[in-house]
Amino acid sequence: MLFDPSRQQREQPSLLVVLHQERSTPGRVGQILVEKGYRLDIRRPALGDDLPQTLERHAGAIIFGGPMSANDPHDYVKAEIDWLKVPLKENKPFLGICLGAQMLSKHLGGKVEADRDGKVEIGWYPLHATEHGRLLMPHWPKMVYHFHKEGFELPRGAELLASGETYPNQAYRYGKNAWGLQFHAELTRAMMHSWVVRGAQRFGMPNAQVGSQHLEGRMLFDTPLRAWLGNFLDLVFEGKPQR
DSSP: OOOOHHHHHHHSOEEEEEOSSTTOOOHHHHHHHHHTTOEEEEEOGGGTOOOOSOOTTOSEEEEOOOSSOTTOOOHHHHHHHHHTHHHHHHTOOEEEETHHHHHHHHHTTOOEEOOTTOOOEEEEEEOEEOHHHHHHOSOOOSEEEEEESOEEOOOTTEEEEEEOSSSSOOEEEETTTEEEESSBOOOOHHHHHHHHHHTGGGTTSTTOOOHHHHHHHHHHHHHHHHHHHHHHHHHHHHOOOOO
């Protein structure tokens, strides 16, 4: 029997991936999921791509971060927040990262706002797993990478899985299949170098770290963060507990 690559592609489970800039990539989240056998259906609503009316042909969805705010008046921002009713209604696995987590909170009635003292999280900061978080995953990274100046309110009915010092809500689950992360575990080394160069003007903001701390922190803290990410994606998209 001849090998049919199109048949293999059809048999691969597809994940909807929402990005917000032309140069954005799903980073190592995408790499890990492709290694697990998923096909990535990448859409960029900010550049005119439509989002599907149903996820019946997808195994789940991920909305990544971006430079915009969940409070921005852009039509595509409002449309993405409203679209979240699709994975919630169909009970499909959904993961929101940074902006994506904030959009999910806002869809569920939570607020997205800056720290009252104007502090940001740009660099590496401590993460503290809650009891709920440790029950789901016994091992969490102690330090995680951030690049944001707003945080989200924990939606009513959601479980807080991990907290931080400046922005207390860092990871949560709503229902069984909707997850939000404020921090970034998806950055490859090349992505971090790009962010450090492009975002250097923000390093003078209150509580931000300078570029050298970003790169030094990666050498110190990234290995456990990457190991956690693989286990976390197993939990979100395949329901597998942490090994």
